[in-house]
Amino acid sequence: MKNMSVYNFAAGPAMLPASVINQIKSDLPSFNDSGMSVMEISHRSDLFEKIINEAKTNLLELLNLSDDYEVLFLQGGATTQFAAIPMNIAKTKHIGLVDTGHWSIRAQEEAKRAGIKVDTIASSKTDQYHNIPNVKQPQQDLDYIHLTTNNTIEGTAYNKLPNLTTPLVLDVSSNFLAQSYQFKNVDVIYGGAQKNIGIAGLTIVAVRKDLITENDLPGMWNFQILSKKNSMLNTPPVFAIYTANLVLKWLKNLGGVAEIEKRNRQKSGLLYDFLDNSKLFNNPVKKDSRSLTNIVFSTGNDELDNKFIEQAKENNLVNLKGHRLVGGMRASLYNAMPYEGAEALVDFLEKFERDNWRTK
Known part of the structure; x- marks a missing residue:
């Protein structure tokens, strides 16, 4: 691990592994001795076809999914997939x-805009x-x-998925490959x-192939068309897919999701242990619902919280400000955070x- 001048606790975009950054730097002038930067290679070239196919294989292996799932590399963020x-x-x-x-509320809103009936079957809003x-x-019949x-x-986070007969669709955006889940009865992971x-x-979507059927949706929303074109109906985000494949290979070399979950539990456990015994800081999340990757805390005093954020920045601990909806602080301990x-x-x-x- 290189000596880091700054620790970046941003909720996203977030840290990349140091070895991945170094590989990118090496590939920028000439990727695989092609004479072209990795940012210049054609998405129709053999160079890129190898990258995208390798990334699909690596992702399925890390998720422990069979080739019954199709992997799509898309644009538009997870927000687009709320409706797609x-x-x-x-x-x-x-x-x-x-x-x-x-x-989850945003996912509900977007699905409704697409003409989907959405029933809220459980909520923690009152808490x-x-x-x-x-x-x-x-009791009702639902598609998923x-x-x-x-x-x-x-x-907050699920420690394990609920055991239901109705299929699940999972938005895993902020703990993607950060902890292990048993993906039994899961239709889509995105x-x-x-x-x-x-x-x-x-944006990455892993969808069961038997669910990809012919429909009248426009091409950029249509899983069947996108699948047939290997995620290249238009020019895909070549550099982002290349970077993702480097991170997937890095994670495989570490020992996969089980190993990174172990490391994430060590990191988050250290911070939670402090917060649980702190006289000044508080984490409001119930212990059995705590996230490994996004840890929220505060002093209960806005002025003191702001003081903490500014002084932390002066000490090279950056992007600790909490989301505007909840305030306080948030430390995002994603996979690349050492x-x-x-x-x-x-x-x-x-x-x-x-x-x-004493000033609280």
């Missing part, structure tokens, strides 16, 4: 949704989204149930790449508490 997924696979146009905060609600098998596995803003898998501009970053943050938290806890 139900339009493609919700045959009766009736789905269920678990409300765990901002992004201010400080926990993951219990999800029971719904939409879950946001990790809630970036609220700092998310933006810019937190754990790469850079902004790429353990040393969590240590540096806890060391500063301890110092700040010693200097300020």
Whole structure:
């Protein structure tokens, strides 16, 4: 690990592994001795075809999915998929949704705009989204149930997926390949790449092939057309897919999702242990619903929170400001954040508490 001058706790775009940054730097002038920068290679070239096919294979392996799933590399963010997924696979146009905060609400709104009926089957709204609600098998017939596995803003996550007979569709944007799930009875896994898998501009969708059927949707929304074109109906985000493949290879070389989850639990555990015993800082999330990747906390005093954020920045701990909807602070400990970053943050938290806890 290189000596880092700054630890970046941004919720996204987020850190890349140091080795990936170095590989990108090496490939920029001439990719694979082609004489062309990796940012210049054609998406129709053999060079890129190898990259995108390798990335698909690596992703399925890391997710422990069979080739019964098609991998699509798309644009438009996970937000586009809030509508695109139900339009493609919700045959009766009736789905269920678990409300765990901002992004599940956004998914509901976009699906409704696309003419989909959405039933909220569970919610943690009454608990201010400080926990993951219990999800029971719904009585009504639904095409699927939409879950946001990790809630970036609220700092909550599923430790394991609910055991239901209705299929699941999972927005995994903020814990994509950060912890292990058993993807039994899952129709679609999707998310933006810019937190754990790469850079902004790429959205990844893994969808069961038997759900990809002919429809009348426009090409850029149509899973069947996009699949037939290998995600290249138009020019795809070549550089973002190349970067994602480097991160996927990095993760495989570490030992896969099981190994990175172990590391993420060590990082988050260090920070949670401090917060649980702090006289100044508080984490509001119930322990069985805590996220490994997005940890929210505050002093309960806006002025003191702002002081912490500014002084942390002066100590090279950056992007710790919480989302505008909840305030306070948020430390995003995605896959590329080293353990040393969590240590540096806890060391500063301890110092700040010693200097300020009596002023709260």
